[in-house]
Amino acid sequence: MADEVGLQGDVTISGELRPRTLHLKMLRKQWQIITLQVIATVALIGMYLEIVSTYVVGSIDHTMLFDTIEVLIGDQLPIGDWLTGEGRNGISRFFIPLVLGLALGGGMALLAFQTPAIQQRVKLGFIITLIVVLIGQLLLKWLTGMLFSLDLRLPNTNELSTLEWPLLMILSLMILFLYLLPVIMGVRGIWGLSRRSVAWAIGFTLLFLGIHAILAFPLINGQLGNYGNSVSVIGAQFSEPTIGIFGLMLVTTEQFSLIMIAILIMVFQESSYGVIRYLEYAYRLPESCKRDPEYVRQMDNVLNTHLKHTFGFLGLTGIATMVALGFHSVLLDIVKDSTGSQWAGQISESIELSLTYGLVISAAMFLSIMALLRFFVPWERIWGLIYARRAQEAVPQGKEIVDI
Amino acid sequence: MWTRKASFTFTGGIALILIGMMIANLQMMILGLSFIAFIVVNSWISGHGDVEVQRTLSADNLYKGDDLYVELLVTNRSNRNTQLLEVYDNIPHEMKLRSGLNQMRLNLRPGESARIRYVLRCPLRGHYSIGPVSLRSRNTFNLSVDEMLVDHHSDIVIFPQIKEVEEAFLRSRTAKMYTGATTLRIPGQGSEFYSLREYVPGDPFKNINWKAYARTGELMVNEKCRDAVTDLYLLLDSRDIARIGTVLKNPLEMGTVSAASLAAFFLKRRDSVALAIFDDTLSYLPPDTGDKQYFKILSALAGVSPKGAMPLQAVTNSLSGRFSRGSPVFIISSCEGDGTVPAAVRDLVGRGHEVTVLSPSSIDFERLVSRIPRMSYEVLKLERQNRLTTLAGSGAMVIDWMPDMDLSQALMQVRGY
Numbered sequence: 001m002a003d004e005v006g007l008q009g010d011v012t013i014s015g016e017l018r019p020r021t022l023h024l025k026m027l028r029k030q031w032q033i034i035t036l037q038v039i040a041t042v043a044l045i046g047m048y049l050e051i052v053s054t055y056v057v058g059s060i061d062h063t064m065l066f067d068t069i070e071v072l073i074g075d076q077l078p079i080g081d082w083l084t085g086e087g088r089n090g091i092s093r094f095f096i097p098l099v100l101g102l103a104l105g106g107g108m109a110l111l112a113f114q115t116p117a118i119q120q121r122v123k124l125g126f127i128i129t130l131i132v133v134l135i136g137q138l139l140l141k142w143l144t145g146m147l148f149s150l151d152l153r154l155p156n157t158n159e160l161s162t163l164e165w166p167l168l169m170i171l172s173l174m175i176l177f178l179y180l181l182p183v184i185m186g187v188r189g190i191w192g193l194s195r196r197s198v199a200w201a202i203g204f205t206l207l208f209l210g211i212h213a214i215l216a217f218p219l220i221n222g223q224l225g226n227y228g229n230s231v232s233v234i235g236a237q238f239s240e241p242t243i244g245i246f247g248l249m250l251v252t253t254e255q256f257s258l259i260m261i262a263i264l265i266m267v268f269q270e271s272s273y274g275v276i277r278y279l280e281y282a283y284r285l286p287e288s289c290k291r292d293p294e295y296v297r298q299m300d301n302v303l304n305t306h307l308k309h310t311f312g313f314l315g316l317t318g319i320a321t322m323v324a325l326g327f328h329s330v331l332l333d334i335v336k337d338s339t340g341s342q343w344a345g346q347i348s349e350s351i352e353l354s355l356t357y358g359l360v361i362s363a364a365m366f367l368s369i370m371a372l373l374r375f376f377v378p379w380e381r382i383w384g385l386i387y388a389r390r391a392q393e394a395v396p397q398g399k400e401i402v403d404i
Numbered sequence: 405m406w407t408r409k410a411s412f413t414f415t416g417g418i419a420l421i422l423i424g425m426m427i428a429n430l431q432m433m434i435l436g437l438s439f440i441a442f443i444v445v446n447s448w449i450s451g452h453g454d455v456e457v458q459r460t461l462s463a464d465n466l467y468k469g470d471d472l473y474v475e476l477l478v479t480n481r482s483n484r485n486t487q488l489l490e491v492y493d494n495i496p497h498e499m500k501l502r503s504g505l506n507q508m509r510l511n512l513r514p515g516e517s518a519r520i521r522y523v524l525r526c527p528l529r530g531h532y533s534i535g536p537v538s539l540r541s542r543n544t545f546n547l548s549v550d551e552m553l554v555d556h557h558s559d560i561v562i563f564p565q566i567k568e569v570e571e572a573f574l575r576s577r578t579a580k581m582y583t584g585a586t587t588l589r590i591p592g593q594g595s596e597f598y599s600l601r602e603y604v605p606g607d608p609f610k611n612i613n614w615k616a617y618a619r620t621g622e623l624m625v626n627e628k629c630r631d632a633v634t635d636l637y638l639l640l641d642s643r644d645i646a647r648i649g650t651v652l653k654n655p656l657e658m659g660t661v662s663a664a665s666l667a668a669f670f671l672k673r674r675d676s677v678a679l680a681i682f683d684d685t686l687s688y689l690p691p692d693t694g695d696k697q698y699f700k701i702l703s704a705l706a707g708v709s710p711k712g713a714m715p716l717q718a719v720t721n722s723l724s725g726r727f728s729r730g731s732p733v734f735i736i737s738s739c740e741g742d743g744t745v746p747a748a749v750r751d752l753v754g755r756g757h758e759v760t761v762l763s764p765s766s767i768d769f770e771r772l773v774s775r776i777p778r779m780s781y782e783v784l785k786l787e788r789q790n791r792l793t794t795l796a797g798s799g800a801m802v803i804d805w806m807p808d809m810d811l812s813q814a815l816m817q818v819r820g821y
Contacts, residue, residue, distance in 0.1 A: 213429040234430055258431050262438035270545050277546075281509060289505045294519050298510035302488055305511050309544040313445050320441040321434065356425055356433070363437055371444045379448045384484030384514055 022282040022290040022299055032303035033275055037190050039310060040271035044186040044201065045098065047264035051205065053091045054257055055212055059232040062179045063093050066172065078165050079172040101180035105187025112192035134170070137162040182208075190272045193279060198272045202265060209261075234258070241326055245319065250326025259325070263318040267310065274306050320370060324363035331362055410446075410547040413439050443547060451550045452489050452541035453482030453514070459493070459534065459558045465702075468529045468565040468661075471502055474558075476520040476537065480512035487511060491520060492538040499524045499532065526562045527652060529660060529706045534558045563702040564660040567811040569669040591627045598627040635676045635691040635728040637757075638663050639719060640708070641737030642683040647710035648738070649769030653807055655738040658764045660705045662736055662811055667701045678726075679704060682719045684712020690726070717744035720752055732758040735800075738766035739791055746794050753799035760801045762814065763792060768807050 020026065027033060052061070063086045066077055077084075083100070085093035111122055141162055142155040177184065182201045189197030212231065214220055221228040234254060244250040251259065282290065282299065289295045323330075406414070420436030423429070455478060462473035476493050480486050493506040504522030512518060526532075535557035541550045591598050600616055603623035616624040640663050646656035667677045671693060678691035679701050689700055716737065727733065733752055739745045739761065752759045767784045770776060776784070789804075796802045805814040 209431060209435070213424075213427060213432055216429060217427040255430070255434065258434040259438065261431070262435045265435075266438065266442060274544075286503070286505055288503050289508075292504075292521070294521075295508060298508060298518055301511040301513070302509060305485070305488070306544050313545070314442075316445045317438060317442045320445055321438045324437055324441060325434070356428065360421060360425060360433060360437075364440075367437070367440055367444050370441075371447060374448045374450075377448075380451075380453075380484040384453070384482065387485070387514060 019291065019293065020296050022285055022296055024279060024283055027279060027282050027299075030303070032300070032307055033279070035307060036271045036275045036303070036310070040190045040268050040275065041102075041187065043264045043267035043271065044183065044190070045102075047205065047261055047268055048098070048183050048186075049091060049094065050257055050261045050264065051208070052094050054234070054254075054261070055208075055232055056179075057091055057093065059230055061093060062097070062175055063088075065175060069171075073168070077172050078169045079176075084172070084176065097176055097180055098183060100176070101183035102187055104180075105184040106191060108184070108188040109190075109192030109194075112188070112194065130170075134166045135163070137166070186268065186272070190275070193276050195273065195276055198269065198276075202269055205265065241329065243322070244326065245322070248326065248330060250322045250329075255325055256322070259318060259321050262321065263314060266317065267314050270314065271310055274310075278303060278306075320367070324366045325359065327366040328358050328362035405549055405551075407542075407546055407549050409545075410443055413547070414443050417443070442545075446543055446545060446547045449487060449543065450548050452486040452539065453480050453484045453512075455479070455486060455489070455491075455512070455539060455554065456481050457491075457537045457554050457556050459537075459556060461534070461558050461560060464559070465561045465563060465699075466526055467563050468526060470526055470562075472499070472524040472526055472560065474506070474522055474524060474534065476506075477517055478508075478510065478512065478520065478537075479517035480514055483514050485511060485513055486541065488542040488544060490538075490540040490542065491518075492540070493520065493522075493534065494536055494538060495524060495534055496532045498528045498530065499526055501525075526560075529562045529564045529657075529708075531707050532560050532562060534560065561703060561706050564657075564664040564705050566668045567661060567665040569665050569815065570812055591629070596629040598629045600624050601627055635678060635731040636666075636670050637678045637680065637691070637723075637727060637731060637733040638666060639716070639723075639733065639735045639737070640679065640681045640705070641716070641735075641739075642681050642708045642710055643713050643741070644683070644710050645713070645741045645766070646738060648740075648766045649772050649807070653772060654710075654769055655764035655766050656708065656710050658805065658807070659736040659762075660708055662762055662805075662814075663734075664702055664705050665811055666734060668698065671695075671698045671701075677701065680719060680723055681705075681708055682712075682714045682716070683708075683710065684714060686714060686719055686722055688723065688726070691728070713741065715742050715744040715748075717748040717751070720748040724751070724755065727752075727755070727757060730756050730758075732760065734760050734762060736762045736764075739763050739788075739795070740766045745791070746798055749795050749800045750798040758801075759799070760803065761792075761795050762803045762805055764805045765807065772807060 058064075063084060066079075066084055066086055070077055081087050083096055085096055088095075111119055114122070138155060138159060142159045145156075145159060146152060182205045185197045185204065186201035188194060189199075189201055215224065215228070215231045216233040221231060221233065224231070241249040241251050241255075242253060243256045278299070285295065417436040417439030420432045420439065422436075424432030424434075424436060458477040458479070460475045460477070463470075466472055474493070476491070478491050489510050489512065491508050491510065495501075495506055502523040502525040504520075506520065506522050508518065508520045510518050535555070537554040537556055539552050539554060542548070600613060601624065603612060603625050607625045611625040611627075613624045613626050640659050642656055642659070646659065647654055649655065649657075663679065667679065670677050674693055676691035676693045677697060679689040681687045681704065687704065689697075689704055692700075716735070735745075735749070737745070749759055749761065765788065767776070767781065767788055771781065792802045792804055803814050803817045805811075
């Protein structure tokens with residue numbers, strides 16, 4: 001399908017510089033793509049830390065699980081405490097495992113770009129190492145024991161005990177892997193351009209939130225007895241809001257961290273899928289289009305817009321959610337301040353309005369008003385006019401010649 | 405219009421809010437609210453600005469097999485960004501992309517324009533139209549899609565391919581091929597004096613002007629004016645049966661190529677050429693000469709499609725009154741499924757026309773698409789041979805044109821009959 005279609009007009013070639021193309025090798029180093037990937041990674045880490053600090057730390061975190069296992073086996077786990085974060089307090093327990101998860105995810109992404117032969121070798125090497133670690137010591141001890149005693153026998157207890165260390169080590173690593181699954185898969189997805197991995201990361205996070213929500217449900221939580229107590233439950237009732245905009249206090253710190261989790265999930269999803277979508281498009285372009293400056297220019301436009309919209313729209317989404325959550329209190333304040341009647345006073349003191357139903361209904365009302373605004377305020381034209389005015393000021397006098 | 409992603413996000417948001425309310429889980433409610441807020445905020449920007457498209461073609465008329473260079477200029481005429489816009493130029497399915505791509509994802513700022521350039525190969529003759537231009541604007545996060553068509557068309561005619569026809573193959577009978585009514589002021593074989601020129605080895609001795617030789621001392625030869633062939637009639641069989649074979653190789657395609665090539669050859673010699681195409685109706689282009697006639701013939705041949713089953717005798721009967729006396733007639737037909745061909749040819753020969761039947765072998769075309777048992781093939785081939793021999797016996801020159809045979813090579817067979 002694709003042959004040469006030379007350079008388009010307004011482009012002259014001189015000097016040693018090579019023109020920019022849409023080849024993956026070049027595109028992957030483009031600043032917009034890297035920025036999107038960095039944003040996705042930061043969002044992933046932020047989301048993970050936010051979830052962990054809200055729901056896991058001090059409740060069901062891995063160090064507590066390791067402690068329980070150590071109590072059960074009556075011995076220390078072979079994996080070092082410095083690695084697992086045992087002995088540290090709060091969120092810092094997750095710092096080293098997080099770095100490990102990032103490194104592992106990055107390694108997996110790097111592996112995804114190697115040739116199939118190298119990938120196969122690495123996987124084979126991993127499996128062999130695993131087998132050697134698992135049963136190497138046992139085999140060595142057992143076979144040498146049989147050799148020295150010239151006896152054909154099953155391995156004895158002493159020899160079998162050599163399996164303990166590798167099994168516990170693998171168990172510890174598996175637990176860590178399970179806890180870090182969203183990070184590992186997320187990083188692999190972002191940098192290894194894998195939709196499936198991104199979906200795994202998001203899916204696992206949502207699954208965790210879902211399971212946690214079920215376990216935190218009072219009816220089920222009560223059935224869990226002592227175990228239920230360790231599940232951190234965030235109630236629907238909150239204290240006075242402390243975070244807001246334009247002097248209006250809208251949400252509490254707890255609510256804000258929950259909003260952050262939701263927004264960061266979306267930032268991670270949109271940025272990582274965006275990168276994959278654009279690179280996929282570029283990959284499918286015929287050779288001649290990849291070299292066409294017009295396609296390169298439009299790809300720049302599209303990527304710049306994505307970056308702007310990532311900050312703009314997702315930021316606005318966060319603000320809109322905050323305002324929606326605090327809208328009931330705003331409404332109550334307005335009613336109280338504006339009318340001053342006895343009825344208004346009664347309404348403002350009505351507890352139903354500040355409970356779940358009141359909160360959700362007022363939030364839905366706010367979002368409906370926001371949705372209707374598009375019919376009254378021509379946002380696109382306003383932005384277009386602002387842009388046109390800016391562009392007019394920056395218009396070059398002569399015709400632009402791109403010198404490559 | 406919402407995309408599937410937007411619908412899922414919205415439904416998921418509502419579901420999360422409801423479930424969150426049921427189990428008193430604020431995280432679920434907030435997640436649901438965020439999803440809805442995401443949809444709401446993104447709905448502020450929808451559709452795209454006014455986009456103007458302008459298509460430039462490298463040519464309006466092309467020959468079959470040629471490349472067409474297309475440039476589509478997309479300009480944002482509005483005061484807003486176009487958002488993520490997918491521009492797709494609809495091309496006829498008969499044309500193949502040879503280079504470049506007929507689509508682009510772009511985001512044009514106010515007043516900005518982008519050029520999409522691609523090259524099409526035109527493997528089939530015909531009248532085609534490129535366009536309309538499909539526009540699909542997407543939200544950055546793929547939450548809304550709007551599609552529209554810009555009704556911008558560019559018409560193009562793909563003429564049949566012109567094959568090289570060598571003169572020698574067509575004037576083997578007599579030096580003066582056909583009787584002419586007008587004299588052309590160009591050197592060639594004829595009767596009237598044109599000019600004197602120096603003798604070059606190979607010139608016949610009978611053309612030497614001895615008086616001039618005596619006068620100048622150098623051998624000089626007389627050059628004559630070429631006699632023009634007045635009218636040449638091409639009868640093209642475009643009946644339904646002519647579609648036998650593949651899309652690219654069938655009696656009709658070969659017929660159009662030969663008709664175009666013969667017309668080109670004779671018109672170049674300043675002869676007058678007439679064209680009659682018979683399918684379910686009879687289309688007739690009276691004899692004329694020059695580039696205009698050439699264009700008319702090619703245009704007519706470009707639009708030919710197989711249909712109907714008009715017998716050849718009906719054609720010759722209708723046109724016999726229009727044929728100039730003694731003018732040559734080319735019948736381009738597979739001669740299949742028409743029992744009137746021998747009678748029609750006999751009639752034409754009887755009227756003094758020099759008839760040449762150029763017959764693409766439809767059995768061999770049939771063989772390209774379906775497996776014919778050997779015995780059946782042999783029988784069919786024999787039947788065809790008999791039919792052609794009958795035509796040759798009627799006084800026509802018959803050319804059996806095989807699918808893999810070049811036109812010049814086929815015309816060489818004229819000598820064989």
